[in-house]
Amino acid sequence: MLLVKPLEPDETAPIAQRLDAPWMRRDTLRKQHNTPHPRWWRQYRGEQTVRKRRDDKPVVGRRNFLKGAGLVGAAALTPAAAKAQAIAPKVNLKAALPGPAQLAADTLPPTKDSVTQSSSGGDFMVDVFRSLDIDYLAMNCASSFRGLHEAVLNHGKNVKPEILTCPHEEIAVHMGQGYAKMEGKPLAMICHGVVGLQHATMAMYNAWCDRVPVIVFGGNIVEANKRAPGAEWVHSAIDPGAIVRDFVKWDDQPTSLQHFAESFVRAYKIAMTPPMGPVFLSLDAELQENPIHEAETLRIPKLARVVPPQADSGSTAELARMLVAAESPVLLCDRLARTPAGMARLIELAETLQCAVVDNAGRMNFPSRHPLNQTGRRGAVISQADVVLAIEVNELWGALNVFSDRIVRTSRPMTKKDAKIVTLGTRDLYMKSNYQDFGRYQDVDMAIAGDGEASLPALINEVKRLVDAGRKSAFEARGKRLAAARLAMIEQAKADATMGWDSSPITTARMCAEVWAQIKDEDWSLVGNGIRITWPHRLWNFDKSYRWNGGSGGAGIGYTAPASLGAALANKRHGRLTLNFNGDGDLMFVPSTLWTAAHHRIPMLYIVHNNRAYHQEVMYLQAMANRRGRGINDVTIGTTLTDPNVDYATVARGFGVYGEGPITDPKDLGPALKRAIAVVKRGEPALIDVVTDPR
Amino acid sequence: MIRVVLFAAVLLGGFDVAARAQDAPPGDAGAGKRLYLATGCFYCHGRVGQGGAYNREAPSLAKTAVPYLGFKLQLRNPGGDMPAYAENVMSEKDLADIYAFLQGLPGRREPKDLAILND
Numbered sequence: 001m002l003l004v005k006p007l008e009p010d011e012t013a014p015i016a017q018r019l020d021a022p023w024m025r026r027d028t029l030r031k032q033h034n035t036p037h038p039r040w041w042r043q044y045r046g047e048q049t050v051r052k053r054r055d056d057k058p059v060v061g062r063r064n065f066l067k068g069a070g071l072v073g074a075a076a077l078t079p080a081a082a083k084a085q086a087i088a089p090k091v092n093l094k095a096a097l098p099g100p101a102q103l104a105a106d107t108l109p110p111t112k113d114s115v116t117q118s119s120s121g122g123d124f125m126v127d128v129f130r131s132l133d134i135d136y137l138a139m140n141c142a143s144s145f146r147g148l149h150e151a152v153l154n155h156g157k158n159v160k161p162e163i164l165t166c167p168h169e170e171i172a173v174h175m176g177q178g179y180a181k182m183e184g185k186p187l188a189m190i191c192h193g194v195v196g197l198q199h200a201t202m203a204m205y206n207a208w209c210d211r212v213p214v215i216v217f218g219g220n221i222v223e224a225n226k227r228a229p230g231a232e233w234v235h236s237a238i239d240p241g242a243i244v245r246d247f248v249k250w251d252d253q254p255t256s257l258q259h260f261a262e263s264f265v266r267a268y269k270i271a272m273t274p275p276m277g278p279v280f281l282s283l284d285a286e287l288q289e290n291p292i293h294e295a296e297t298l299r300i301p302k303l304a305r306v307v308p309p310q311a312d313s314g315s316t317a318e319l320a321r322m323l324v325a326a327e328s329p330v331l332l333c334d335r336l337a338r339t340p341a342g343m344a345r346l347i348e349l350a351e352t353l354q355c356a357v358v359d360n361a362g363r364m365n366f367p368s369r370h371p372l373n374q375t376g377r378r379g380a381v382i383s384q385a386d387v388v389l390a391i392e393v394n395e396l397w398g399a400l401n402v403f404s405d406r407i408v409r410t411s412r413p414m415t416k417k418d419a420k421i422v423t424l425g426t427r428d429l430y431m432k433s434n435y436q437d438f439g440r441y442q443d444v445d446m447a448i449a450g451d452g453e454a455s456l457p458a459l460i461n462e463v464k465r466l467v468d469a470g471r472k473s474a475f476e477a478r479g480k481r482l483a484a485a486r487l488a489m490i491e492q493a494k495a496d497a498t499m500g501w502d503s504s505p506i507t508t509a510r511m512c513a514e515v516w517a518q519i520k521d522e523d524w525s526l527v528g529n530g531i532r533i534t535w536p537h538r539l540w541n542f543d544k545s546y547r548w549n550g551g552s553g554g555a556g557i558g559y560t561a562p563a564s565l566g567a568a569l570a571n572k573r574h575g576r577l578t579l580n581f582n583g584d585g586d587l588m589f590v591p592s593t594l595w596t597a598a599h600h601r602i603p604m605l606y607i608v609h610n611n612r613a614y615h616q617e618v619m620y621l622q623a624m625a626n627r628r629g630r631g632i633n634d635v636t637i638g639t640t641l642t643d644p645n646v647d648y649a650t651v652a653r654g655f656g657v658y659g660e661g662p663i664t665d666p667k668d669l670g671p672a673l674k675r676a677i678a679v680v681k682r683g684e685p686a687l688i689d690v691v692t693d694p695r
Numbered sequence: 696m697i698r699v700v701l702f703a704a705v706l707l708g709g710f711d712v713a714a715r716a717q718d719a720p721p722g723d724a725g726a727g728k729r730l731y732l733a734t735g736c737f738y739c740h741g742r743v744g745q746g747g748a749y750n751r752e753a754p755s756l757a758k759t760a761v762p763y764l765g766f767k768l769q770l771r772n773p774g775g776d777m778p779a780y781a782e783n784v785m786s787e788k789d790l791a792d793i794y795a796f797l798q799g800l801p802g803r804r805e806p807k808d809l810a811i812l813n814d
Contacts, residue, residue, distance in 0.1 A: 403750075404775065404776060405750055405776045406776070491806070494806035494812045495803045495804075495806055496745070496746065496755065496803065497806070497812060498803050498804035498805070498806055498809060498812070499741075499743060499744070499745035499746070499755060499757055499801075499802060499803055499804075500741060500742065500743035500744075500745045500757075501804060501809065503742060503743050505742070507741065507743070507745055509745065513809075513811050513812055514811065516811070516814070517811035517814075520814055532747070532748045533746075533747060533748050533752075539812075541814075615738065618735070618738055619735075619738050619739055619749050622735045622738060622778055623749075623776070623778040625778075626778030626779055626780060626781075626784070627778060627779065629781040629783050629784055630784070632734055632735060632780075632784050633733055633734060633735075635735060670811075693737075693741050693742050693743075693745075693747075694737065694738055694741070694747065695738075695739065695741060695747030695748050695753070
């Protein structure tokens with residue numbers, strides 16, 4: 001899904017040649033037409049700044065005058081002093097002695113500071129955004145980045161980046177997470193100093209766990225003497241990156257515009273190199289707001305993308321031998337597909353081997369109805385496997401072991417004792433210590449470092465080279481058995497879905513079946529699923545690279561609504577029908593996402609899976625009460641969202657989004673979906689509130 | 696061990712509906728429904744016993760093929776992550792009522808009878 005897009009070829013040209021950089025253009029024109037630089041420029045470069053009055057009498061600027069002749073000027077205030085001046089020995093003054101006009105000027109009130117400026121650091125920053133092809137800047141407005149904000153609007157004309165107005169920083173980051181997984185490139189978000197960044201952190205953690213690039217900026221005022229009393233102090237930090245350093249790949253706080261340009265390009269490069277992840281840059285407000293002082297030397301560095309690392313040839317050959325010789329190999333994948341090529345390559349490997357694929361669905365890795373997709377039989381196929389190849393699997397131990405959440409927590413491996421386990425991926429290449437998203441250590445027989453998607457072509461070639469007629473025949477027989485099992489799973493899913501078909505609250509299976517009936521002939525894209533049971537993957541035909549884009553990563557609630565909107569933003573340009581199943585608990589964290597959807601006219605169908613609870617917690621609490629043999633009827637206290645029930649359709653309408661519901665009768669669902677989809681196809685968001693069974 | 700044998704027997708088709716009926720004590724399905732909803736069985740298994748998920752998949756219970764003895768064992772001393780229902784929170788009669796309710800649920804239908812499931 002992550003599509004790597006090359007930048008324009010002329011990346012190395014100086015900024016003035018390849019960008020619409022006004023200050024650079026002005027500088028070139030000045031040289032051509034012999035026009036002097038503006039006064040602020042010459043002052044900064046230490047040149048004399050002699051202003052001309054309307055009467056053409058030169059006036060020495062007050063600052064330069066005071067710099068060289070302040071004491072003399074002060075002495076000249078009295079006639080006696082003026083007389084003494086005439087006989088005073090000659091001293092080496094930097095400025096000429098003041099004449100009458102200067103003396104007069106000096107007796108006037110001080111000249112005001114400049115009230116306008118003809119360049120700004122923010123303008124340059126916008127041009128760096130453009131050089132990196134950043135389409136959007138998601139934000140909740142704040143004074144600590146007003147310099148950049150204004151530059152985006154008036155220098156950049158709100159194009160590349162275009163501002164996305166978000167009522168919460170968590171929405172902005174999550175939009176970036178969903179967008180990047182669908183579009184294959186990051187957007188940027190910017191948040192206020194300290195407090196805005198603190199709002200953004202959970203979403204950044206989700207992106208970190210999900211290995212998704214999001215470029216996060218935060219405003220700051222670095223120099224203490226530049227901060228106004230009050231808010232600017234409590235919203236500044238000496239090291240803002242410390243807040244997020246545990247879950248970003250890299251962070252920096254540039255101290256000059258050139259530093260900014262280099263750090264932005266570096267941050268982009270780091271974020272986009274597998275294993276991908278969010279990055280953070282703190283932006284000094286002075287740097288954004290003030291005039292540019294080093295325009296002639298500023299340049300935007302060349303972005304050279306890192307070629308994803310591939311598995312070495314020796315281990316690839318060894319792995320191919322193991323897979324071809326195996327009787328029951330299993331391909332286990334999670335965040336494999338970075339680009340559309342990822343799914344195609346996994347299909348080719350699986351079909352060459354005619355082996356089982358178990359998809360943890362961290363990305364759109366493998367078609368749901370493919371005969372070799374054995375995800376629904378994961379326990380059976382993993383327990384029978386003699387070789388398990390885990391490709392870009394985040395938490396391998398969890399995928400290969402059964403864990404019991406009992407008083408004494410126990411576990412047992414699912415695999416056979418002599419099964420060979422091989423990992424292929426970038427997971428081992430970059431980890432941090434504090435947050436434990438790496439999971440329990442899993443014994444493996446071979447750990448191959450290399451990007452899964454990039455390493456598959458060589459592995460496929462090696463496997464094909466080793467397959468002889470005998471193995472091919474065995475593979476075909478294996479493939480037929482797996483295909484029969486897959487067909488049986490599909491039929492079982494349909495039969496299971498019939499249970500409680502007409503009941504109210506509506507079963508999640510019925511809801512998914514009704515939705516599938518409405519979208520199956522559309523170019524659809526499911527970008528969020530709050531239903532714990534994977535009914536869509538059991539019932540629907542996920543057959544294209546954009547049908548699905550994975551989960552939150554860090555299981556931080558408040559992901560689904562905004563990340564889905566980010567994915568919908570990416571899908572908009574492709575004309576896809578974007579939808580999600582949004583848990584009601586998730587939506588309660590970030591309901592104002594709906595306003596962003598309406599404001600930016602992002603077509604997106606929200607189907608609220610409204611079980612009126614944080615239901616997983618209901619079950620956890622019941623497990624506690626049962627364990628203690630008491631109070632098992634009261635576990636809804638503190639875990640449910642009732643009394644009053646939330647009317648999400650009304651909430652949606654309040655934010656300017658088409659809303660229908662609450663729908664409690666399954667017969668009403670199909671017609672409501674039809675109406676909502678018509679709205680979405682018009683280019684607007686819509687929401688259907690479906691009151692559902694818990695799971 | 697008894698539980699393992701019972702579940703193995705179920706998987707091998709060793710019990711049919713008639714055997715389940717003979718095995719189970721008489722129960723009040725109406726009372727069983729109230730208990731099933733009040734004591735949270737439906738949290739994981741669905742209001743109509745269609746199945747669901749807790750930490751892992753929670754099986755369908757509508758017209759369960761598990762005999763009463765196996766059902767009782769699973770509630771009192773469950774395998775997996777299912778919480779235990781001790782006698783002080785769920786009596787023998789409660790178990791029988793819930794079992795009767797589950798046996799009376801409609802269960803699966805023919806998918807071919809539902810047009811939208813036939814794509």
